[in-house]
Amino acid sequence: MFDHALTEEQKLLRDAAREFAIKRLYPNAEAFDKAERLPDDLLSELATLGYFGLTIPEEYGGMGLDAMAYALILEEFARACAGLAITLSVHNSLVAGAVRRYGTDDQKRRFLPRLASGEIGAYALTEPDAGTDAGAVRTSARPAGDHYILNGAKAFVTSADYVKMYLVFVSTDLNRGSHGLSALMVERATAGLEVGKPERKLGIKCSDTRAVAFVDSPVPKDNRLSAEGDGFKIALAQLDHGRLGVAIQALGIGEAAFAEARKYAKQRHQFGRPIAEFQAVAFKLADMKLKLDATRLLIDRAIQKLMAGERITLAVAEAKLFASETANWVANEAVQIHGGYGYMKDYPVERYFRDARVTEIYEGTSEAQRIVISRAVLSEE
Ligand SMILES: Cc1cc2nc3c(=O)[nH]c(=O)nc-3n(C[C@H](O)[C@H](O)[C@H](O)COP(=O)(O)OP(=O)(O)OC[C@H]3O[C@@H](n4cnc5c(N)ncnc54)[C@H](O)[C@@H]3O)c2cc1C
The missing domain is CATH 2.40.110.10 (Butyryl-CoA Dehydrogenase, subunit A, domain 2)
Incomplete structure (x- = not known):
């Protein structure tokens, strides 16, 4: 998550996803939002590039990436288009992940190559x-x-x-x-x-x-x-992975809202100076940066545990809860920094504000995450 800790391969994969996002997602995300649909040609292109097989082993036609590389790619996409990010997260984390973890060899052979090829x-x-x-x-x-x-x-x-x-x-x-x-x-x-x-x-x-x-x-x-009878166990275990995806999605939305707010604060003049020069605005930007960095640390910790084969339920619940509340808070402040213009569809912060909301609801509400965390807290001496 933090540059200094990444391998060269992880950086290359992140940069390729960033380039795709800048070319294909940023300029079109508003149109996708308006159409309330992802275009078929975009989904086909993503399939061709292998993004539906991110964590599926190479022997089944996937890219066989580790959790960190997966997270980096998802973050880039979430920053540009949160709706696409959840489409990829559900497919990769919840569905392909379940077949990979719980499927027999025959089931893996039957389903994973199809999932990797872009059959969503x-x-x-x-x-x-x-x-x-x-x-x-x-x-x-x-x-x-x-x-x-x-x-x-x-x-x-x-x-x-x-x-x-x-x-x-x-x-x-x-x-x-x-x-x-x-x-x-x-x-x-x-x-x-x-x-x-x-x-x-x-x-x-x-x-x-x-x-x-x-x-x-x-x-x-x-x-x-x-x-x-194993269904509930599988559902909950997979949700640990899906929630990590939602946390990353929330981080991406928060990062996008922060970037827009910083840009606007430097450009917009009132009282003869950029509004960024008013401490009330600058402090909002400082708090945004702080909370997003803290989110990144929590997500990073969850990924490290996942890659070390440790239990991730608690770390993921903390990451998802903090990431989703932060995304909502940051998006709200980004609208505030834009004033009336932030309330209009002409600026992307309006969309980020709407997109952030669901991260506190799906794959376990914020209340559900607090149940997980409080149970862990209370079970300790
Ligand atoms: C856009 C979107 C996409 C989704 N995609 C999927 C999907 O792909 N697959 C899928 O299976 N589901 C999906 N969901 C469903 C989502 O996971 C559920 O909406 C979520 O788990 C909450 O369930 P609910 O809506 O029935 O709310 P409820 O469970 O009825 O909760 C209502 C309120 O009561 C609170 N509450 C409930 N029980 C407790 C408790 N014990 N203690 C404290 N508070 C409590 C909740 O936190 C919430 O605030 C999606 C939802 C949305 C909005």
């Missing part, structure tokens, strides 16, 4: 009545020979319409609560699978979000990751 994956855990209480999933999977028959509905599925496959969390035994959950890879083309209309959102508008429903949908038992 979605993660379908949330339901209308199962949000923070993710163990309350009611989408059922009834065994029928070598298949399960799925019935139920998922809510707020990121990339629902961009994808070729979903990682769906189902209950094979509704009496067992979270212990009855299983994780299934489900093809988009499955009979009875219906993708809903796009949700109309406050921010990250170019990221696709929809409900997905199942009516008597057959899914081969061969597509179940790990054993029956």
Whole structure:
């Protein structure tokens, strides 16, 4: 995360992502936001460049990058287009990561090359009545020979319409609560699978979000990751990785808002001088820089733990909570520094302000992160 600690290869990968972001994302992010969709040719280009296989091992057609290189690339994209960053994060961290960690050799051979080639994956855990209480999933999977028959509905599925496959969390035994959950890879083309209309959102508008429903949908038992009943464990473990992606997304949004605020503060004159010369404005910039650096340190710590094979739940919860609250605070202050112009769509801080909001909600709300952190605090002597 900090330049001095990076290898040459990590720097090269970051610089390539930065160049792509400057050429293809920065100039178009406003248009993507307005269209509420990422263009198909952009997704194809990203696929060709390998960005859908960032952490997928090379033997399965991916780039096989370490967590640091992955984070650096995601940050560059998040700075330019937060909606694209979450699309990549869900695909790489939540879906491909689950197959990589929990799939059999056969499942890895069947799914990872497709995911690496740009067949996008979605993660379908949330339901209308199962949000923070993710163990309350009611989408059922009834065994029928070598298949399960799925019935139920998922809510707020990121990339629902961009994808070729979903990682769906189902209950094979509704009496067992979270212990009855299983994780299934489900093809988009499955009979009875219906993708809903796009949700109309406050921010990250170019990221696709929809409900997905199942009516008597057959899914081969061969597509179940790990054993029956392991679904909740897989869902939570993957969320540790996804939350790290959200923390990086939030850092990128915060960095972008900070850069715009600094530029504007130096350009905008009032009372015959740049507003940056008023201490009230300069101190806002100082606090922005401080909080973003602290965010980077927390993310860096989580990545180091991940790369050392240590448990990351607590470090990631702290990073995600601080990063998302910082992104919202920084974006708010960036709007303030822009005055009335910050409230208009003519300046990107308006979009950053909207995009930041969801980072405190998805993949575990700020309250959920505080539950994780407070439990750890209270379990210590
Ligand atoms: C744009 C977007 C994209 C998303 N993408 C996906 C996706 O790809 N896949 C997916 O599965 N889900 C996705 N989600 C769902 C997201 O993860 C949930 O919205 C989130 O986990 C919160 O669940 P909920 O909306 O049902 O809120 P609720 O759980 O109903 O929470 C409402 C409020 O109550 C608080 N609360 C709930 N329980 C507690 C508690 N025990 N203690 C203290 N406070 C509590 C919450 O913090 C929140 O403030 C997405 C959501 C959005 C907005």
